[in-house]
Amino acid sequence: MTDNEAHRPRIVRVYRTAGGSAYHRTDECAWLHKGQRRAAQQGKNLHDIQQVHREAAEDKGLAPCEHCYAE
Numbered sequence: 388m389t390d391n392e393a394h395r396p397r398i399v400r401v402y403r404t405a406g407g408s409a410y411h412r413t414d415e416c417a418w419l420h421k422g423q424r425r426a427a428q429q430g431k432n433l434h435d436i437q438q439v440h441r442e443a444a445e446d447k448g449l450a451p452c453e454h455c456y457a458e
C-alpha cells in the first residue's frame with residue numbers, strides 16, 4: 388500500500404551530483420555520501436550536491452537511488 392500518489396506534491400525536489408548516476412530523496416542519504424568518499428579516495432574531483440526537480444533528473448536518465456527510495 389502506498390499513499391505516495393495522493394500526497395505527491397506537484398514539484399518534487401531531489402538531490403544529485405554531477406558525477407552520480409542516481410538521484411536521492413535526501414541530501415543526507417548514506418549512499419550519496421559513500422559515493423562522495425569513494426570519489427575522493429580515487430582522487431576524483433568531488434561534485435557539489437545539487438538540488439534539482441525530479442523531472443529534470445529523470446530527463447537526464449538518472450535513476451532513483453536504491454537506498455533512499457527503498458521503502
Ligand SMILES: [Zn+2]
Pocket residue numbers: 410411412413416417418419452453454455456
Ligand atoms: Zn540515496
